[in-house]
Amino acid sequence: MFEKLKGYIAVVISAIVFGSMPLMAKTVYQEGGNPVTLSFLRFFLVLPVLIYFVNRNQKVGLKLTREEAKKLLLVGTLGYGTTALTLYMSYDYIASGIATTLHFAYPVLVILVYVIMFKERASGIKLLSVSLAIIGMMFLNDSEANINLVGFLLAFGSSVAYAFYIVYLDRSGLKSMNSLKLTLYLCVMAGGMIFLFGLFTGTLDFHMSPLGWGVSALLSVLVAFLGVSFFQIGVALIGPQKTSILSTFEPVTSIIIGALLFNELISGRTIAGFVSILAAVVLITAFDRD
DSSP: OHHHHHHHHHHHHHHHHHHHHHHHHHHHHHTTOOHHHHHHHHHHTTHHHHHHHHHHOTTTOSOOOHHHHHHHHHIIIIIIIHHHHHHHHHTTTSOHHHHHHHHTTHHHHHHHHHHHTSOOOOOHHHHHHHHHHHHHHHHHOOOOOOOOHHHHHHHHHHHHHHHHHHHHHHHSSGGGSOHHHHHHHHHHHHHHHHHHHHHHHTOOOOOOOHHHHHHHHHHHHHIIIIIIHHHHHHHHHHOHHHHHHHTTHHHHHHHHHHHHHHOOOOOHHHHHHHHHHHHHHHHHHHTOOO
16 A cells, blocks of 8 residues: 555656646746757756766666667657657647647546556546546636647647557556666657757757756756656556546646746636546545555
8 A cells, every 4th residue: 555655646746747847848938948949958958867876776777678778769759759749749739728638638548548458447436537637627728719630639649649658668567667767768769859850840949048058957857857757656556547647637736836926817617627637636546446
């Protein structure tokens, strides 16, 4: 039971860290950055720190087997890197609220994969929790804009890519790898992919102020050490389905930060979204025993 509790706490901390990213991203954009550049720096700037800590642990080390390298290349590009790229690209076509709502369809996709492909039973609590989480996301999206097809496909594609990342992390055996070592190589693979994308599209721009660079570095370290690593710990301890549902706490964090620091209004619809998502979190942590 204590291990499960650690898993729940790890995922919530991860969601809070990811939910704090918009605050830091806004600052980086104001200081000369853009989404593609920030995505690359998020993966790149933390590498020296990760290499130091992983290499320092003699029981872990940097060495990979050929099989591990193949798996990391696959999940780092098609899962981890593609998620960031498609989600950020979708913002050019549709409102960020709609894009985020579509992205957070991934808990449903994860459960469907395990039920259909791996013949696992989805408990009533899990189904109710994921339904409440999706309803909550719909409440949090206040946009009434028409949905552009390209933007819709990109945002939903980010959901598919992230679901693939979660499932592959669990089924490939990578979840048993040291969390910092796994984070290190995911950052290498995803960062390399986004760097090539940025070069090809001409969207990399490193002309930022010292504050922009500093916030980018802070974001990179926080996401790697608390966001990604704690998410992986959650997958290992409580499983991918529960982890994906608990991750819906992320947009709640974003909206709370927006209200506290940017004086953004919280409507009755937003409060209903909070309550729905928190209900999903309570149900999956307190009552699901699978």
